[in-house]
Amino acid sequence: MEYVVIDPEAVSDPTLRADLLDTWIAATDAGGSVGFTAPAPVQLVAEALDSALERVAGGQDLLGVLHNGERYVGMGLLVSTGGQLSTHWRTVLRVMVHPKYQGGGAGRLLMEGLRKSAEQLGLEHLMLTVRDGNSLEKFYGKLGYRVVGAHPRAVRVGPDDYRDEIMLVTDLRSRAT
Secondary structure, three states, X not given: OEXXXXXHHHOOOHHHHHHHHHHHHHHHHOOXXXXXXXXXXHHHHHHHHHHHHHHHHOOOOXXXXXXXXXXXXXXXXXXXXXXXXXXXXXXXXXXXXOHHHOOOOHHHHHHHHHHHHHHHOOXXXXXXXXXXXXXXXXXXXXXXXXXXXXXXXXXEEEOOEEEEEEEEEEEOOOOOO
16 A cells, blocks of 8 residues: 555546545545545545545645555545635645555545655644544554644534534644554
8 A cells, every 4th residue: 555645736636536536435434534435425525526526636735645566445635724824834734545445544545645745845733633432542642742722512413413613733843643
């Protein structure tokens, strides 16, 4: 498995889009916290993916992917706020690995790749949020992220099912992993 940064000019590759859409749908249907709830609303996921790819093509965001030699099986974005006062950090967004390839260190490889990409961009820190209830804070904690806050009931996954959104940050100038 290999981490690759997608060149902005390569985001129009239909194979890339098809593999990432398949990964996003599979991750959602497996219960992943990637913006939607199961069953994955395919059209909405496709629209979100296309929007993300447009931002990458425009040079606003960075797309890191995992390739297993045959297909793309994971993705994560380094998203810019676009603000002049926040050019020193990015939000890590839409981190996912196809469920068929989880459990063997793929998520760690993806996150380490995104961290290296951020360091190469000269960034000072990264921020991400997770949906409470999935123990993801432990996974990200092992990668040097620390919880800095929570937004109670920020995520509604069902009519009476609210979850907190947990914010985590890592300092790229330190190697606390």
